[in-house]
Amino acid sequence: MQREILARKNQITLVSGILILIGLFGHFVLHSTVVFNTAFIIASILGATPIAIQAYQSLKVKVISIDVLVTIAVIGAFAIQNYEESAIVTFLFLFGSYLEQRTLNKTRSAIRSLTEMAPxxxxxxxxxxxxxxxxxxxxxxxxxxxxxxxxxxxVxxxxxxxxxxxxxxxxxxxxxxxxxxxxxxxxxxxxxxxxxxxxxxxxVGEDTTFGKIIELVEEAQDSKSEAERFIDRFSKYYTPAVLVIAFVAWLFTRDVELGITILVLGCPGALVIGVPVSNVAGIGNGARHGVLLKGSEVIGDFSRVDTIVFDKTGTLTVGNPEVAEKAYYNEDTEIILGYLASIERESDHPLAKAVLKEIGETTFSSVENTEVVKGGGIIATVEGKRVAVGNVALMEREKVGLNEQARQDIARFEKNGNSLVLTAVDGELAVLMGIRDQIRPGVKEDLQALKRLGVKDLVVLSGDNQGTVDLVAAELGLTEAHGHMLPEDKSAYIGKLQEQGQIVAFVGDGVNDSPSLALADIGIAMGSGTDVAIETSDVVLMNSDFSRLPHALGLTKITARNMKQNILIAVGVVLVLLASLLFSDWMNMAIGMLVHEGSILVVILNGMRLLNFSLKGDRKRTVTEPKSDFILEK
Structure with missing residues (x-):
């Protein structure tokens, strides 16, 4: 029976919310006390049932959880016939739990998706x-x-x-x-x-690199356990303290109403809903700005990140190689580009695609006597001319002369991290193109924004060669750069940083990134990446918009701060109420309940401020605020 009730928590939450609306309608429109009380009583009983079951289960293992706190609040509210308080508190508590659980469920199928991709x-x-x-x-x-x-x-x-x-x-x-x-x-x-x-x-099998990727994801996910929430830890001590105070007050005064009043005033509704309201508002703001935050635990961990590790391709770079630099050594450039395009359109190599994209519309010619040179390129006859397209080694094989200018261009292109495509016609060099993956526009500004938000180290790990990775790091101002990294190397590096006490976020987009995404304290996936990377991650940047990363970090920082504010408001109000009840004559249950309602409204309004959050230094805005790296802006 208990299991069935807990399984229907979402339906209970929905019915409870509808009953609350009916009760408000009966009170403000129909002016019917019967409709008002009946709707709120039923809503209270329905909402309190799964919470009471969870409270009972926690007490069985000698843990006084937040569920116990809410259950006591409902019993106390019933005892003083304040049904609207109990109904609203139980509904908001269940609704916050539903929203959090829904965002976390997407991580369940990561291992299954990986397995499906295996040969x-x-x-x-x-x-x-x-x-x-x-x-x-x-x-x-x-x-x-x-x-x-x-x-x-x-294999x-x-x-x-x-x-x-x-x-x-x-x-x-x-x-x-x-x-x-x-x-x-x-x-x-x-x-x-x-x-x-x-x-x-x-x-073969589990010993392959792909098999190790699956194993790494399994181990990393198993090693991630949810941290016990602050409110649960707090309630272990706070709730027994309230119970003791209420019992002692009754023992000395024999005033049952006083004891119940202490229990009611000592169970802060604002504490119950303060954190869920902040979470919902923060997650909602993120969704509106292209950032998917998977639960409240993510918000807390992400807000404390001090090191961010990036995959290179598809993350810092666009992921599609393009012609970045070019040089011409012949006056008949248009004709020769036509020859080049004619040869390259017969190839499906990515560099050939980049060359064709760069040339665009041109006049194509028939290609004859095509010879593919292993590791070199292509040699063919076009309109009676011998055309060689490939790397420097192919030019040397064809005895193509390279003058001083050409050699300087080749050295410069290589230094800039380009793959080279040279074109020679009848033994004379005519065209030189440098092709490389392009850095995402605006990434450098986004990385600077991350530093302003308190990130100390920015690291790039890539399977590409070290020279290319170093160039990217130098251009973007990264702290460290490591190339020739396989998935297990990336995971080992992240583990090393964590052993040093750093809180690490990893940003990637591929299947190969999934072990690192799972192992890092916070895994951040680009939205256009693989399903496995997205499911394994804690944060998803939808549409692969890298500029949303600083917004995501700033949002989690201010959301975590907002949660703490709501907790302080809730606890502070309760302490003031209890102190006033015990040490003054003016405090009574009516005033206490009014303050309770006020504190609930305050934490809701404080949490809703997050919906208008925007980041200082956003590329689309120019705003300033002293002593703060993020602001609230409408």
Whole structure:
């Protein structure tokens, strides 16, 4: 019976709210005391039932929880026939619990989503040389597997035959596919975008890198336990103290009404609803500004963050490589760009896509005698001319002369973190393009805003090469930068920071980021990232709007401060009421209840201020306030 009632808490909350509205309608419109009292009595009983059950369960394990506090308040209100007080307190308590639980439920399916993304089958070579489809669990180390275009690599292994481009975003987080040739290593869970390869299985099952990602997420989520709320800790001591005071007062005075009055005045309705009101207002403000905060525990932890760790690709950068720099060494630029586009449109390599996007509309020519050079580029004949498109190694192979200016440009482009695409026509260099992932617009200003909000260290971890990561860090003014980082390396680094006593937030967007998102004190996912990253995280920046990150941090800081204010208001009012009741003659139950109602209204209004919160230094606004990094603004 108890379990069934608790399972229907949401329905009870809804019915309770409807009854409260009926009671108010009966009082103010119908002027009917019967309708008023009946509706509020039923609402009180309904709302108090699940709370009383939870109070009973906590008392069974010798814990005096906030549920005990509310139950006492309802009994006391009934004893003095103040039914509206008991009904409203129970409804708001249940409603706040519902809102919090709803936002937290989305994190439950992270491991299931990861498991669904794992490869399920593989093409295994049999003794007669044919390939048959088998369950991935039946693959042993040393087995020979075939991977076709569009398929997921089933194991960690080494390429034996063939070549192709593999998207390793699920492991390294990098959007640019990596060319794999004989001898290259491949990871389970990555996708072969083009080509066909045969691989030798080196690691299978849980030993693969992807398997370790799943394991890391499981361990990190298991290690995260909800901190006991302040009010629950407070009530362990506060509620027994009120009970003792009421009993002692009755013992000495034999005044039952005095004892009940102490119990009623000592159970602060404002304390019960103060924190939920702040949470709801803060979460509502975040939702309006593209920030999803998953529960009150997130708000408290996020407000204390002093170190933020970022993934690079898709977080600090856009995630799509583009032509960033270019140089021309021939007067017939338009014609040569047409040659280049004609060759690149036959390739599905991401760098080729970036080149075509940069060239735009042009005149295409027929391409003949195409030769793909492993690890170098493409050589083809266009309108009778030999055109070579690729890297510096290909130019050297083609004996293309590079003058001093070209060498300086190449060195500068590489220093700036570019991948190079050179184009030579009949042995003469004509075009040089530098392609790199672009830093998100406005990110530098957003990072400065985070520092103003009290973040001490800003760190970037990436699977990209160290040189590129260092360039990004230097441009953005980050504290530290680490490249060549696999998922387990990122998690280990975050664990190291936590061991040093730092409160760490991690910002990422890929499957490879999910262990770090789960392990960090606060995981922050970009909204356009994978479902796994979003579900594993504590905070989601919807639409991948990085500029919402400073707003989110500022919002949690002021929301946490607002909660403390409401707690102080509630406790302060109760202390004043009890002191006045015991040590003065003017305090009575009517005045006490009036002050109670007033304190409830004050904490509600104080919490609602959060709905108009906006951050100082927001790119869209210019506002100032002394001695504060965030303000309330309409």
């Amino acid at each position: 399920e089958s593989a093409l295994l070579q049999t003794e007669n040389g044919e390939f048959v489809e088998v369950d991935v669990d039946d693959v042993d180390e040393g087995a020979i597997l075939l991977v076709k275009t569009g398929a997921r690599v089933p 960690d292994g080494t390429v034996l035959i063939g070549e192709g481009h593999i998207n390793e975003a699920s492991i390294t987080g990098e959007s640019v596919p990596v060319t794999k040739i004989e001898g290259s290593g491949v990871f389970a869970g990555t996708i072969l975008e083009n080509g066909t390869i045969q691989i030798r299985a080196d690691k």
